[in-house]
Amino acid sequence: MPSPREAEEQPKTETGHASSEPETRQPPAPPPQPQPENHHPSQPPVMGYPNYPNGPYNTHYVPYGQAPPASYYGSPPSPSPYMTYQYQANRSSAASAGFVRGILTGLIILVVILCLSTVVTWLALRPQLPIFSVTHFTVSGFNASQPDFTAQWTANLTVENPNTKLGAYFNRIQGLVYHQNSVGEDEFLAMGFFTPLHLETKKTVEIGERFTAGEKEEPEVPPWVAEEMMKEREGSGTVSFSLRIAVWVTFKTEAWGERERGLKVICDKLKAGFDGGSGNGAVLLPKPLPCFIYL
Structure with a gap:
């Protein structure tokens, strides 16, 4: 039985419970560490990828809203x-x-x-084209036998300038006699030139020229053309000719002048009737025969 002193020194347990093992005690919690005061203003949240100020890939930390220094991107390359x-x-x-x-x-x-x-x-x-009309057309010494084709034509025409404000200057007038059935431009029978003239406004003048075939400078008449004329004369006693005229004309006024213009005048259906077996014939024209004019 313990002594009274020992009984006082033993630890007291709760009423009704006795413990055979000594009571375990937890160590006291350490005191809270003081937090450093943050003197910087609160930063707005950064959108996108996080910023690593101390990371290995970004050694320059740039605060939000501040432009990076020029050295951040490097100096621009100099132009080559x-x-x-x-x-x-x-x-x-x-x-x-x-x-x-x-x-x-x-x-x-x-x-x-x-x-x-x-x-x-x-x-x-309002320039108008001149008017050409045939007033007289005759043929003499007509001989269509080959190889010596000979003939002479005389043509008289009237030329009228219908313009009221423009004078007409006929610088060159070239005439060629064809058989009516001739097609090619080089199948003409004779060629000649009319005298150049000047026509005032609303004036009419008569011009004439003689064309001779068989001369040295004239081309040789194609054989088929001579045969056509012989057959036509033997059948009807007439031969149809065509007078084609190339004209170079200029219309002018005192203050205005037009450039030279080329005209093509065609006088067709000149049917010459021959007197018997002679080589002389003429075209009966009770009135002037108008010609066609082409630009």
Whole structure:
């Protein structure tokens, strides 16, 4: 039985419970560490990839909203001599193209102005083509036998200038006599030139020329053309001819002059009747026979 002192020194247990093992005690929790005060203002959240200020791939931390320094991206490369030459060449090419476009634009405007002025002048003056008519046509010494084809034609025509404001200058008038059935331009029988003339407004003049076949400078008449004329004369006693005239004319006024214009005048169906077996014939024309005029 323990002594009273030992009984006092033994630890007391709760009422009704006795413990055979000594009571285990937890060590006290350490005191909380003081937190450092944050003197920086709160940063707005950053969208996108996180920023690693101390990471191995970004050694320069740039605060949000601040432009990075120039050295952040590195200095720009200096232009190479080729790039400088190419830039200068492009500028020179652009300047040349602009100059050419300016010239073309000016030429187009000039052409348009000239066309408009020509149209206005034409509407104001209203140039009309001259009028040609055959008043007399004869043939003499007609001999269609080959190889010596001979004949002589005399043609008289009237030329009228119907314009009221323009004078007509006939610089060259060339006449050619064909058989009516001739097709080619080089199958003419004789050639001659009328005298150049000048016609005032609303004037009429008569011109005449003699055409001779068989001369040295004249071409040889194709055999088939001579045969056609012989058959026609033997069958009907007549031969049909065609007078074709090439005209170079210029219309002028005191203040305006038109360029020289070429006209083609065709006087067809000149049927010459022969007197018996002679080689002389004439075209009966009770009134002037008008000719066709083509530009």
